[in-house]
Amino acid sequence: METARAIVVIPTYNEAENIATVISAVFAAVPTASVLVVDDASPDGTGRMADELAAGDPRVEVLHRTMRDGLGHAYLAGFTRALEEGFESIIEMDADGSHPASALPAMLDSLATHDLVIGSRWTPGGAVANWPRHREWLSRAANTYARLWLRIRVRDSTAGFRAFRASTLRAIDLGHVESRGYCFQIDMTLRVIDAGLSVAEVPITFVDRVAGRSKMSGSIVVEAMLRVTGWGVRRLFRR
Numbered sequence: 001m002e003t004a005r006a007i008v009v010i011p012t013y014n015e016a017e018n019i020a021t022v023i024s025a026v027f028a029a030v031p032t033a034s035v036l037v038v039d040d041a042s043p044d045g046t047g048r049m050a051d052e053l054a055a056g057d058p059r060v061e062v063l064h065r066t067m068r069d070g071l072g073h074a075y076l077a078g079f080t081r082a083l084e085e086g087f088e089s090i091i092e093m094d095a096d097g098s099h100p101a102s103a104l105p106a107m108l109d110s111l112a113t114h115d116l117v118i119g120s121r122w123t124p125g126g127a128v129a130n131w132p133r134h135r136e137w138l139s140r141a142a143n144t145y146a147r148l149w150l151r152i153r154v155r156d157s158t159a160g161f162r163a164f165r166a167s168t169l170r171a172i173d174l175g176h177v178e179s180r181g182y183c184f185q186i187d188m189t190l191r192v193i194d195a196g197l198s199v200a201e202v203p204i205t206f207v208d209r210v211a212g213r214s215k216m217s218g219s220i221v222v223e224a225m226l227r228v229t230g231w232g233v234r235r236l237f238r239r
């Protein structure tokens with residue numbers, strides 16, 4: 001397990017109730033990991049709380065962005081920082097406790113033999129708990145559409161819990177990723193597959209947040225539908 005040079009990138013927007021808990025959960029699972037919080041100037045003070053945690057623990061760092069600018073851009077900024085700092089394994093994880101930190105060791109193990117490892121709700125053994133019906137339906141529908149229309153095998157291409165090798169991120173032209181919202185996850189999955197790299201799915205149970213609010217919105221869904229449809233058309237013409 002390559003944990004010595006692993007960093008967990010956690011994007012935050014108004015996660016003051018959750019940020020301390022998720023960071024403790026990461027360190028309980030992988031004490032040698034680092035954490036990078038990427039905060040978009042959360043009005044609820046998440047960024048300040050993350051700074052305080054960073055002041056008390058050298059494993060924690062914080063990247064402050066000046067405004068809310070979407071999950072995709074937050075991750076791109078975090079990845080750039082993590083690559084500059086020389087981390088070998090770069091993990092994406094939500095701040096709200098939905099992603100079980102206990103799965104991190106298995107995901108890092110799998111990263112020894114794959115270029116991207118997805119903590120997957122929709123692979124055999126994966127599950128969701130307490131999620132509202134409409135969110136489960138949306139995730140299943142989005143994944144089915146992406147899988148069939150983009151002709152990929154990945155069952156959970158929208159998952160926000162995943163581990164990349166640094167070499168995988170370097171193989172992708174991060175400067176050309178335009179996705180702003182949650183379709184960033186499908187975008188990155190497709191880029192990894194198209195670069196000829198391997199993807200593994202490790203089953204996880206995704207548990208709905210107990211504190212704070214979801215940042216999912218209609219515009220995030222519309223962006224995903226338009227972009228996935230466009231990528232599929234481009235792939236049809238490329239064959």
Ligand SMILES: Nc1nc2c(ncn2[C@@H]2O[C@H](COP(=O)(O)OP(=O)(O)O)[C@@H](O)[C@H]2O)c(=O)[nH]1
Pocket residue numbers: 010011012013014015038039040068069070071074093094095096098160209213214215216
């Ligand atoms: N930095 C940053 N983080 C974001 C943004 N939108 C969502 N997030 C974070 O992305 C993660 C997933 O968002 P969440 O609201 O839980 O989405 P859901 O689980 O699909 O309902 C959480 O840690 C959010 O705080 C954004 O625009 N900027």
Ligand SMILES: [Mg+2]
Pocket residue numbers: 094096098209214
């Ligand atoms: Mg969530």
